[in-house]
Amino acid sequence: MTKHSDLKKVAGGGLLDRRTFVKKGLVFSVAVFNAESLNATTESSRSTWMEMPGESFSNYGQPSEHEREVIRWTMANSMAAGNGVSWTPLHKMEGTITPNGLHFERHHNGVPKIDPKKHQLLIHGAVNHPLVFDMEALLRYPMTSRLTFIECGGNSNAGWRDKPIQTVAGYFHGMASCSEWTGIPLSLLLNEAQLKGPAKWIIAEGADASMMNISLPLEKAMDDCLLAIYQNGERIRPENGYPLRLIVPGWEGVVNIKWLRRLHLTNRPSMTRNETAKYTELLPSGKARQFSFVMEAKSIITHPSYGQKLDGSGVYQISGLAWSGRGKIIKVEVSADGGDTWAEAELQEPVLSKCFTRFRMPWSWEGQAAILKSRAIDETGYIQPERQTLITERGKHGYFHYNAIVSWGVSEQGEMAHVYHG
Amino acid sequence: MSIMVNYCRLKRFLFFNKRIRLLPILFLFTVISACHSTHEKIVPRLGIPASQELIQQWNTDVFSNGEGLPAGQGTAIAGETIYQKYCLSCHGLDGTGDSADELAGAEHSLTDNPPDKIMGQYWPYATTLFDFTRRAMPLNSPGILSNNELYAVTAYLLYLNGIIKQDSIMNAENLAAIKMSNRHGFIDVYHRDRK
Numbered sequence: 001m002t003k004h005s006d007l008k009k010v011a012g013g014g015l016l017d018r019r020t021f022v023k024k025g026l027v028f029s030v031a032v033f034n035a036e037s038l039n040a041t042t043e044s045s046r047s048t049w050m051e052m053p054g055e056s057f058s059n060y061g062q063p064s065e066h067e068r069e070v071i072r073w074t075m076a077n078s079m080a081a082g083n084g085v086s087w088t089p090l091h092k093m094e095g096t097i098t099p100n101g102l103h104f105e106r107h108h109n110g111v112p113k114i115d116p117k118k119h120q121l122l123i124h125g126a127v128n129h130p131l132v133f134d135m136e137a138l139l140r141y142p143m144t145s146r147l148t149f150i151e152c153g154g155n156s157n158a159g160w161r162d163k164p165i166q167t168v169a170g171y172f173h174g175m176a177s178c179s180e181w182t183g184i185p186l187s188l189l190l191n192e193a194q195l196k197g198p199a200k201w202i203i204a205e206g207a208d209a210s211m212m213n214i215s216l217p218l219e220k221a222m223d224d225c226l227l228a229i230y231q232n233g234e235r236i237r238p239e240n241g242y243p244l245r246l247i248v249p250g251w252e253g254v255v256n257i258k259w260l261r262r263l264h265l266t267n268r269p270s271m272t273r274n275e276t277a278k279y280t281e282l283l284p285s286g287k288a289r290q291f292s293f294v295m296e297a298k299s300i301i302t303h304p305s306y307g308q309k310l311d312g313s314g315v316y317q318i319s320g321l322a323w324s325g326r327g328k329i330i331k332v333e334v335s336a337d338g339g340d341t342w343a344e345a346e347l348q349e350p351v352l353s354k355c356f357t358r359f360r361m362p363w364s365w366e367g368q369a370a371i372l373k374s375r376a377i378d379e380t381g382y383i384q385p386e387r388q389t390l391i392t393e394r395g396k397h398g399y400f401h402y403n404a405i406v407s408w409g410v411s412e413q414g415e416m417a418h419v420y421h422g
Numbered sequence: 423m424s425i426m427v428n429y430c431r432l433k434r435f436l437f438f439n440k441r442i443r444l445l446p447i448l449f450l451f452t453v454i455s456a457c458h459s460t461h462e463k464i465v466p467r468l469g470i471p472a473s474q475e476l477i478q479q480w481n482t483d484v485f486s487n488g489e490g491l492p493a494g495q496g497t498a499i500a501g502e503t504i505y506q507k508y509c510l511s512c513h514g515l516d517g518t519g520d521s522a523d524e525l526a527g528a529e530h531s532l533t534d535n536p537p538d539k540i541m542g543q544y545w546p547y548a549t550t551l552f553d554f555t556r557r558a559m560p561l562n563s564p565g566i567l568s569n570n571e572l573y574a575v576t577a578y579l580l581y582l583n584g585i586i587k588q589d590s591i592m593n594a595e596n597l598a599a600i601k602m603s604n605r606h607g608f609i610d611v612y613h614r615d616r617k
Contacts, residue, residue: 079512079521080561109561123469124477131469132476140466188465203483210558213483217612264483271486271547273554280608282539286532291612397537 007315007364011343013336014364016315018346072102073171082110082209085152087174090302090321096147096348096356098177100232104253105239106152106175109209112259116243119207121227123189125265126199131192135243138229141184146226146249147355149323151176151295153252153279153400159387160396164418169305172418173298173406176323178356181247183228186221190265198267204246207261214255215269216248220293224249227260250325250354251293252400254279281398289398295325297384298403299332299359299376310365310414318345318361324378325354331377332359338371338407338421339386345374353379370410371421386422484553488598491552495593496574498581504571505578508560517582522561526582532607542583546608548600552576573597 008017044051063070070092076084086105088098098104105111116135124130152175158165165172190202195218202221205213216225226247228236236242241258248255254274269275269291281289299322304310318336322329328351333342345359359374375384385393387404394401409419484490505517509525517525528538538544541551556572558564567575577592585600586592 077521083561109558109564122472122476122480124472124481129469130472130477132472133469137466137468137470140468142465189469192465192467192469205483209561209564211482211564213557262480264481266483266485268485270483270553271550273550273558276547276550276608277539277541277545277554282532282537282544284533286607288544288608289611290608291610293612397535397539 007362009364011335011337011341013341013368013370014366015334015336015341015343016362016364018344018361020362070102072104073174074105080109082107085175087170088177089168089170090174090176090300091169091305091307093170093302094319094358096178096321096358097232098179100179100234100237100240103177103179103231103237103240104150104152104175106154106253107208107239108212111239112208113238114207114243114259119243119259119261121189121244121260122262123193123265124262125203126196126267127190127265128194128196129192131189133189135229138184138227138244141188143182143184143229144226145180145182145230146224146247147178147180147352148247148249149176149178149295149354149356150247150253150256151298151323151325153254153292153295155253156298156402157399159402159404159406160391160399162396164420166306166418168307169300169302169406172306173300175253176298176321176356178323179231180233181226181228181245182230182233183226183245183247186225186227186246186263187223189227190222190263193265195265199265201266201269203262203264203266203270203272204255204257204260205262205264206241206257207259212254212257212274213270213272214257214274215266215272216255216293217291218265220248220251248293250295250327252279252295255293279400281394281400283398284395289401292401293325295323296401296403297324297326297329297376297378297382298322299329299374299384300406301334301372301374301408304372304410304416305408306416306418308416310410310416312414313365313367316363316365318363318372318374320345320359320374322347322357322359322374322376323355324376324380324382326382327353327379329357329376330379332357333375333377334359334361334363335373335375336363336370339373339405342375365410365414367412367414369412371419372408372410373405373421375405387420388422482553482556484549484556486547486549486598488549488594491549491594491597492569493594494569494573495591496570496572496577497591498574498578498586498588500571501574501576501578501581504567504575508567509575512561517579525579528583532604540583541579542585542603544604544607546602546605548576548580548585548597548602551579552597 072086074086088104121133155175228245228247244260246257301320303319332345345361348358390404407421409417512522514520518527528543530538573592580586
């Protein structure tokens, strides 16, 4: 076994070469690790669950009963149970895919119970052939799949507050999830309806009680939007838009209209409530950013993060997620000394455009106070900003599109806190 | 697929029949292009023509110039009663907010700390207020208000924000004619960044 003192440091605070994982058979310390229980003697060579037949089959599998805490935290309007959000527990997950039951939710007035036999999609406006499709028809169209994240424009908004919120990473940044979405390229149906000259925008509407609607530039609709029917291989869950959802890769969640029922081709936006009063960012000048669709590059260390505790000095794996609405993540840098020095993390392949990217970095912690940070860089060269940089540019009252670097403070006792630093 | 087969036959014909080997390459190029685009467009074309009735029934989109606003009218006087019945329990007395957003009574400007982003001060168009109320409100029974009631409650909220008088009649024309103070307060960053 390699001695920790022999490990190659690549930056301050004990960051190790990202290739160390592969080269050397490191033994990692793990938070919430109980060494004694592993050494407990047993009377039999079999564990109790090896002494009897196991459970039978199940029609739809559920997580282990020991994973009951891996759930979405929810918050709703006190007067309207269906107006609120739920968060993906990013701090309890690994890899890049969000299980369907843990995908974040933002509903404006509840989850409609849609009978797919009665659901229709209407395409009208600046088209030569206004068309209606039912789900049976849509299921016969050529489909394609893509892995992409959806992030609410309001994700991470606690970052604008004057004091750093002390809560788990999922509750802070978990209005972001990543799935394989399968469906029909929107351009196929728009071509079938035949666009007319004036078409420059497309107004999409959902079949929920709030008749959610937003306006999208047509070039995005023709570029990579999907009419999704499947999520991670199964039909989309009701809370994520069953039976039909508009997927707008890389753009804020609100434009990914759930329960999609209507597409209106127009020469201008409708100026709906959710593209004027909300999902716009007021700047210090008094002007507001509008149609700020793209979710800029963001990253967050999920392990270790707030609520976890380092169990003594040793080598730890720093692990986190990065994503960009503009394309691929090309690099994630990690700092263990509050940003004085940075080192490049390992990106887990495949690295896909507009998709969660998992990064990892070995770290030798010797019991010192530390500040962990990560910053994402995407293929456009955009670098995730420090919080102060973002606030200087945007002020503190924009509410939406907070994507600053997240800093986790580590105490000498190994406790984690959310801190503002830089 | 049949076009692809024909294309292969055609290619053999053009290249292996010496008598016409020099026939136009341009023609071949046309065929290849046709094959390519045909390949992209293999869709079942199952869309059913939408009737004007269906479109009219479903299309409730409203635009800032008033397009899409229905017939009907109302004043703030009538709107106050509707507000008290359907809106007050969540939006508070005189629109000052409760479990739901405040709708009137701004105390801070958009450049203050904190700013008041409420309707009278932040929303760029009055038409949006009618549209959103018709779509989504009241939360426990959306769609319950008639067009006259919608115009009336819209008028009441505009009146509370000091934008119109209590007896001003709101209808499609008058609502679209209102110039909200923050009409030019927004920067279209999508189109700005594409330039």
